[in-house]
Amino acid sequence: MIKRLIVHIDEEKCDGCGACVDACAEGAIQIVNGRAKLVDEIYCDGLGACLGSCPKEAITIVETEAVPFNEEETKKHLEFLKSHSTPSCECHSFAKNHKLPNWPIQLKLVSVNAPFLKNCNLLIAADCTAFSYADFHSDIRKDKKLIIACPKLDDAKLYMEKLTDIFKLNNIKSVTVLRMAVPCCGGLTWIVKEALKLSDKDITLSEKLIDIDGTMKIY
Template sequence: MSTPAVREIIEIDEDLCVGCGNCVPSCHQGALQIIDGKARLISDLMCEGIGVCVGTCPTGAMRIERRPAEPYDEIRVMEKIAAAGPNVIKAHLEHLQQHRQDRYLAQALEYLAAHDLPDPLQATDSPGGHPPQGGCPGAAARTLGAAAGSGHPAAGTPAASTASATPAGTAAGASATPAPPVAKTAPGSELRQWPVQLHLLNPAAGYLQHADLLLAADCSAFASGDFHDRFLRGKALAIACPKLDDGQDIYLHKLIRMIEDARINTLTVLIMEVPCCSGLLRMAQAATAQAARKVPVKCIVLSLEGEVIQEDWV
């Protein structure tokens, strides 16, 4: 008999919480906010239970709870969110908007209508109480450039190069639900989303759904003068350093979730010729080996001068 899957998630004891805010910057996913003087988990969907926030709490109000890994249920989440008051409801809806979770946002609004609760997104001012304090702005998920409007490269741009080609037999992925542009990239930039560092990426973000993912070593963009046009065009981006970054078990877990939950189409690993960079390819291969579904993986190796010296589907 197989062991039931378990997920870990943060639980907050409201009686012990003093609203100091120490926990908020430690949440890479922006799932924690201080609202009405207390720490609130505004996104059950985004909380990965890593637990960095637990160690920052001076009163012991936070702990990691282990639960059966059930499918996400927005209505059940709204029952808990609604009990915490209108400010928490608003923060939760805004978080769903920012992460382009349109289906869950629609369910949340249906819950409000069914229970005769006002839609705080339509209000000009927040209800009474202290204004919410968000997480690190640098970790807030955003869709950039042409991808913000259509989910595709801008019309008239050349097709993706061989570095981004999908192998024969691989189906093209459907784009996430379009959303209004929230930012524009500089001329020549092919960056489609923010953030890009793998620790800050959430596998549930809309821009990762059915995406072709480029997993690039930190140094690669500096070595390659045509990084954007040759390697990044049409792809979501994650950057990491297999030698210097801590928490690589978290990286592995995130890549597995991107394959299984976000259902990325392809995974391209861009590394330098130095030996330590090969750890990024091994991580990608381990993720594809452990994931329940399989995706094709391409490895591109750059010389220190930025020239492609190896390019293979592995």
């Protein structure tokens, strides 16, 4: 242990937006349980490249006793992150030439007062839809902020409560639910409708269905 400069993250201020993750070239910061975390002191060089990225000013540089920065271990860490970066519901992978409009996108990780939710048109998409519909980004996600969720595998009650708070706390202009045309996926629309009722907000709601052959279902 030596006395040196290192990143400190105030978890009370952090809303889990993930901007600092992109700004950290060493991969020292990751989103864990909806909050930014310094995953290991040896990956942080203390230079503070992430400081200006945080909209909540939750990141500071402090001088304290810490494990020395290890450049070799950091290189290995970055290679590991690169090799394990595969398309999934909780990673930065997305269709070529299309940037995600916000981060995080998984409903579990999204803060109910995340800045990107203010005055937005919101797309709530079932996890499988982006993998099933080739024009997801250009055709459906365009001009919308994105949240993804799975009504079958995730906690429906938790999602209903969280969406209720999101609708209450933010001036959401419209909500689009995108789901697969299979019975289990219908729960997503039900969750959103119930959350809208509980929030007592009059927000325009629309629903789009993707068939299992990857086409938009007309109904």
